[in-house]
Amino acid sequence: MTKKLRENIFERDNYTCQWCGKNGIDENMLLPAHIRTACLCGDDRESNLITLCRYCYNHVPNKEIMRKFETTENKRVFNELYQQRVAGYGDYVNYIKSVFSSNGLTGTRPQIDRFVKNYLPAEDDLNGFKAELEKNPKSARDIMTKCTIRKITYTEYINQTEPS
Ligand SMILES: [Zn+2]
Numbered sequence: 001m002t003k004k005l006r007e008n009i010f011e012r013d014n015y016t017c018q019w020c021g022k023n024g025i026d027e028n029m030l031l032p033a034h035i036r037t038a039c040l041c042g043d044d045r046e047s048n049l050i051t052l053c054r055y056c057y058n059h060v061p062n063k064e065i066m067r068k069f070e071t072t073e074n075k076r077v078f079n080e081l082y083q084q085r086v087a088g089y090g091d092y093v094n095y096i097k098s099v100f101s102s103n104g105l106t107g108t109r110p111q112i113d114r115f116v117k118n119y120l121p122a123e124d125d126l127n128g129f130k131a132e133l134e135k136n137p138k139s140a141r142d143i144m145t146k147c148t149i150r151k152i153t154y155t156e157y158i159n160q161t162e163p164s
Pocket residue numbers: 017018019020021022052053054055056057
């Protein structure tokens with residue numbers, strides 16, 4: 001987020017925490033907060049940003065902020081983006097899940113989420129992983145075990161980069 005954008009938000013909100021109403025706060029103690037967070041597809045548009053004091057920023061749950069401040073229009077736009085992302089991610093998860101189970105590994109949703117988040121963070125990794133499995137279906141267990149136990153990504157595994 002640019003300095004200019006931060007200042008625009010603070011100025012629009014009159015340098016006042018929009019949650020607790022505290023004003024006259026030193027600018028260093030104010031933070032621009034996302035009304036809808038990035039993990040729910042919220043972005044840096046001004047209508048998705050709000051001024052909070054440091055205390056509220058650290059203590060008020062995101063969902064409370066979102067419930068109180070999200071505009072109907074942003075809700076519609078972000079929900080649509082989120083649905084698209086979920087649909088894509090659902091395919092991804094189903095695929096990994098099938099690989100886990102066909103290799104006799106447990107693949108609960110939290111475990112799969114963790115595997116994807118930690119070991120297949122890039123789309124290239126997933127494509128490489130898929131290609132590898134098509135060539136040699138038996139390698140899935142090996143890849144998953146190595147990635148998970150050594151905590152390396154699929155890319156590192158393929159490049160044979162060992163963690164130091
Ligand atoms: Zn506050």
